[in-house]
Amino acid sequence: MLDANLKQQLNAYLQNIVSPIEISVSLSETPEQVAKSTELRELATEISQLSHQISLKEAQAHRSPSMSIAPAGQTPRVSFAGIPMGHEFTSLVLALLQAGGHPSKVSSELQQQIRDLKGEFHFETYISLSCQNCPDVVQALNLMATLNPNITHVMIDGALFQDEVTERQIMAVPAVYLNGEHFGQGRMSLEEIIPKLDSEAAERQAANLNDVDPYDVLVVGGGPAGAAAAIYAARKGIRTGLLAERFGGQVMDTLGIENFISVPYTEGPKLAASLEQHIKEYDVDIISAQRATGIQSASADTNGLVNIPLASGATLKSRSVILATGARWRELNVPGEVEYRNKGVAYCPHCDGPLFKGKRVAVVGGGNSGIEAAIDLAGLVEHVTVLEFADTLRADEVLQRKAESLPNVEIIRSAQTTEVVGDGQKVSGMNYIDRVSGEPKHLAVAGIFVQIGLVPNTEFLQGSNIELSRFGEVIIDAKGATSQPGVFAAGDATTVPHKQIIIAMGAGATAALSAFDHLIRS
Incomplete structure (x- = not known):
């Protein structure tokens, strides 16, 4: 054994x-x-x-x-x-x-x-x-x-x-x-x-957080970018806090990581655990299970501090802030998706794939994530249908060849998903349109795995003075600075062109060094 x-x-x-x-x-x-x-x-x-x-x-x-x-x-x-x-x-x-x-x-x-x-x-x-x-x-x-x-x-x-x-x-x-x-x-x-x-725990924690002295640097987000930012800030000897609703971020949903330089292979949860352990080697105040609901830029009304209000009712204060809130799976935004989430609509094939053993499933998305999901699921389920909106797949050629070689994987291109359907309790199928012929079609499946990219976790910044791109990303310059003095950003929540773990870490380090430079100059 x-x-x-x-x-x-x-x-x-x-x-x-x-x-x-x-x-x-x-x-x-x-x-x-x-x-x-x-x-x-x-x-x-x-x-x-x-x-x-x-x-x-x-x-x-x-x-x-x-x-x-x-x-x-x-x-x-x-x-x-x-x-x-x-x-x-x-x-x-x-x-x-x-x-x-x-x-x-x-x-x-x-x-x-x-x-x-x-x-x-x-x-x-x-x-x-x-x-x-x-x-x-x-x-x-x-x-x-x-x-x-x-x-x-x-x-x-x-x-x-x-x-x-x-x-x-x-x-x-x-x-x-x-x-x-x-x-x-x-x-x-x-x-x-x-x-x-x-029931009283949240109230006690909120009261305690309101009494916390202002930080020099407050990092919002516990993924690779946030971890790197916190470590680099703490190494400068300045008072550092890290606010993380979910430590590890999107990395926790990643199974195999093979492009993290110097580490031939690791898994997301292992990397997240290592990041957390590394942070704990420094004097970083980790504030977990708390969610930021907004940001108030430094002004005379805030005594020159940046305020971060939390869902619990507390407010954290800092001389500078690094936004590293990452991204999450993009949703289909079609009728039935919300109703059948966790009832057949899934976003993690590694987690939920075994529950569909012997059944027919669909994967929406023809990028690397989608094709990798199809390959993994093919070993568990009866049949996998991949639906790609474009007329070509975006996945690496080696992945395409592998998927196309599997007898229980079918790839449908130019397919626009229009609806998730079910019996009120669980998914029974999905509807899509053939974008070439315009013909509506139905696919009978027990599970639908959505793999269509990421969306930045920046909704809490809507209505603030932080400038966002049309995709909702925080706009930053080469130093990680945002449109507001003292507020920096890093990682997948920003306009950085490539969403990769190693790039997020580098961006987190850059933002921390820039925040330190801001502090010593102001």
């Missing part, structure tokens, strides 16, 4: 266990689950053999195959329904360490807030093992269950428990349920989950 290299790494981690833990496995005898049960037993056995602190037993659970982890002698509160490999292997390792008494790196304040939560909270998270965003949610809820005896959490592999996925009509992951009711969709951090359970 585990190769020699993985065993060696796991063995090193398990040396950090300080108190005995127990793994309970629940195995299934149904024909379709026997093979997976055998795999799970093998995995649990290999793990237990790596440490004298780990014991193994069989115990029937609500779902099989599954494994639960708990301190020895305690009722398990953390479970994995399925085999936690792929992206979830890290979740398994952390669960073992935390059950064994190894301390979490989460702040002591946040841990205490979790311990103080009142009520019974029973979480279920449906995931796919290829989803790079799911582990963040799984690990957050596992930690909560470890710290608070009134919280339980089970990770559920949607591909293995298809009957539940169908019954609950889950068509996007991660999908979180609390006490049997839908709680949330998509990537969530501890800082985002806790306020939903602690």
Whole structure:
């Protein structure tokens, strides 16, 4: 089950266990689950053999195959329904360490807030093992269950428990349920989950933020551009803050990264984690799970400070600001898209592709992202239809050749998507127009993956004095300066001509150095 290299790494981690833990496995005898049960037993056995602190037993659970982890002698509160490999292997390792008494790196304040939560909270998270965003949610809820005896959490592999996925009509992951009711969709951090359970948390945080002294540089955005800006600013020894609603930004939705110079291959969540860890090496005040709602340029009314109001009601102040809010997936903006989002309309093929195993799906977009999505999905689904608005594909030639060689991939050019259709609960198809003949057509599919580019996250700047392009991008000069003194910008939210991780990082560094130059001259 585990190769020699993985065993060696796991063995090193398990040396950090300080108190005995127990793994309970629940195995299934149904024909379709026997093979997976055998795999799970093998995995649990290999793990237990790596440490004298780990014991193994069989115990029937609500779902099989599954494994639960708990301190020895305690009722398990953390479970994995399925085999936690792929992206979830890290979740398994952390669960073992935390059950064994190894301390979490989460702040002591946040841990205490979790311990103080009142009520019974029973979480279920449906995931796919290829989803790079799911582990963040799984690990957050596992930690909560470890710290608070009134919280339980089970990770559920949607591909293995298809009957539940169908019954609950889950068509996007991660999908979180609390006490049997839908709680949330998509990537969530501890800082985002806790306020939903602690109604007073948001008010306390807003009050605390209003009392924060002004920064020298406040970076708005936690993607590659924001991370680079914060690091370069902090290295100048000036008071630096970083405001991030979602740390990592668009990088968190990127699976394989092969053009980050000096690193032949990495994955988005790994890079985002490295960026966050690097920032924490410096004296940067990280303000997470907060969203900027506007900007007030420096003036006599603001005592020469730039003000950033937040959705929570708080306002942050700074002598200079760097806008690095990035971009998000562009939407089709056709009838039915919003209604069926996460009900068949998806934007992350790596995350949600396994939920459409054996079904027919469509990919809208013929650029690199769209064709890569079609190639990946072809190995999972029955058939993939690619719809491209133009009469030619924009993807690299090597990707086009690969897609066209696959027997279950069809590419339709000159196709204008006009509507997403469904039965009220989930997608059943889509309508499009043949732009050559003008003929309306219908395509019966269970899923639609939208891959048509990005749109900048700059809506909060509408109505401000920050000049934007007709595409909504922040207009900057060669130094990253915007139309307002003391306000700089970097990354995919700006008019920089190429939206690439490495370019965003360079732009973030440029903006920070320019902000520092502005401060010393003013």
